[in-house]
Amino acid sequence: MKILFVTWDGPQVTYLESLFLPIFHKLKGYGFQFYVLQFSWADKEEIALRRSACESFDVPYYSIQVARRPVALGSFLTALWGGRHIRRLVDDCAIDVVMPRSTLPAMSALLALRGRKEKLVFDADGLPLDERVDFDGLSPNGFVYRFLRDVESQAVRVSDAILTRSSEASSVLFARAGAGTSKKKFFVVTNGRDKNHFKVDNGSIPNHARRELSVPSGSPLVVYVGSLGGKYKIKEMFDFFSLIVERDSSARMLVLTGSKEIAISELKSFPSIKDSVRIDKVGASEVPRYLSAADLGLAFIQPGFSMKAVSAIKVGEYLLCGVPCVLVDGFGGEKEKVKSVSVILKDFSNEAMTEAVNWFFEVVVPHRKSMREKCRKRGVDFFSLEAAVESYLVALKSL
Template sequence: MRTLFVTWDGPQVSYVESLFVPIFEGLAAHGYPVDILQFRWGDAAQEEKVRSVCTASGIGYRARPIWRGVGGLGPFATALAGGRAITAAARHFGSDLVMPRSLMPALATLAARGLDRPIVFDADGLQADERVDFAGLRPEGAVYRILRDVEAQIIRRSTAVLARSPRACDILLARAGPPVGSQRFHIVTNGRDVAAFHPGDATTRLAVRDELGLPADATVLVYAGSVGPQYRLDQAADLLRHVRQRDHAARLLVLSGSPADAASALAAAGCVDGTFTIMRSAPADVPRYLAAADVGIAFRTPSFSMQAVAPVKVAEYLLCGLPVIGNPEIGDNRAASSAGVFFDSAAGNAAGADWVIDRVRADRSALRDTARRIGVEHCSLDRAVRDYLGVLRDIRGSEHTSGQSPSLG
């Protein structure tokens, strides 16, 4: 069974290469190859980079440009016209099913004529609501209503719907309404390769600190990921101030594809020069940089939409042996919290700083081992592959049972 994965991306994201390509390699090894159709905007060099990664992994790849501007209508025009690109790609690759990720690819899939294949909708959050929470989209406006209608229609048309949390399944089920049943929804893991993300050894960690100009014995907090108001770098700066009251040499390391934005956010938060390091790192270097730190930061602004996400950075932190401070209700962090390697940021940054110094630094080796164990058990690439395989095997089984493709209704 061959899948066409349809995604929609700007120039600052790399999750296709870093998150999905390893999962798709794992699926192919089990006889479920995946090809990618990426609607994107950005320069040609970035597109070629994605193409090269896919080619090296045996994954078919096509790209289509996103029209921007035209008073904000360009993306919608792209999606509506993109139905033809989906149909053509499915025929070219010999796809047996189509998997749109998020709402704009879902709109393109709904617009595709003659697409007589099962659909698996990878919801991966509540995108329309995220725009309301963090991008100023008006919930009473036409764009939000259109996106919500696309969300409901794609769920009704899909054979299966993938989500990242039980709460996301409940919300999407209620929105779609009958005759959609709960059996249509499946939770999948944002897993990472345990061989790539690991704690390393003491010698390597010290060498990385020396490379980055970080004191060998200082407390190092690390944040990896995107920059924006919902990621609360201001809260990270405040945590650093509290930690530095206990450890004057403490530092904050920020790994981001938007270093200038990160610097502006920290400056606005009053973070003092010399107490933080910001860098854009190659994906292959991220694990060793993380492993050299003491604690991973996963702050998010609590909101309605955040109930449906599972931050990839938490998996990376745990696999690299880092205890985490953040919002435990965002994603499924019950195992990490129970094991004592996830601190609830709701307790406040003063209490968080005490946890970092009195608990993490005091018992660093044991907590490193515990974080790694939890990461391997709950956040591995193998688990992610198993989650996707379960869904695809169910669809293949229903095809064999009925002798035809599952109903799209």
């Protein structure tokens, strides 16, 4: 079965390479050949890198340049024009299934497949429109939101299968689609990582990483990996780490992010911990060796309605590397997956954070080896590439 994956990504987004391509490559072994059509405003060099990445996974790659002037109108016109590109690829490559990821690609796919026999799988991948309402100021009463909500609901109604990242997302989309939509075509899939890349390392690599970071022997190392700004709450993470330092002044924190300037600026407000925090940017291949050296991972993301539809990729990476984590209540479907190896904050209050700090020093630190093993097992069971592939297979075999 040939599947055309249609996605819409900016220059800084690497989900295609880091998340989807490994899954698509594994699915080929089960008879599913993926093709990628990417709408993007990245430059030619970046597009060439993405094409090379796809080729390395035996996935043909095609791209469409997104018009950016003006941004809103340009995106809308690109999505309309994109329907023709999809239709052409469907014919040229004998595509059986079109899988748009998110709303604008879904609009292009709906236009492309009108009156055709090819199947449609809608990868909703969260509630992106509601995320813009929660964090970017988009009005839920405005034309853009209402129009794209209609596109989203239409995609749900006509799709042969809908992929989500949480049962909460499935419930929301099912309710919005209205009467006549079957619950049986909703499938929750996993954002899985390669367990052989993100792994527990008991050899010299973690010790080398700790020496590189000047972490004293036996001292706690707290880590955060990911984006900053907006819904990613670096101030609250520094608040939390300040409480860690009050308990153990030798503790260290590592922030790995592409938004170093945001972390550096915020750290100026925390003079008591500035010498205990390292802020850096490393290549994706380097991340696991730093995670394997850590004792605690943080995932402080602002709760919101849209977050119920999200599965935090970084939580899976932490657990696969044997790192327990502290996250905030509100992620869809995470509670059971991280049970017993993490603490879920009810809010960012000092009281809630203090409880999590107590858990770290009383439960994690004295039993670091056994906790590392438990985290690894949870990671493999729920966040590995194999777990992701199994979840996709259930959906694709239903077609």
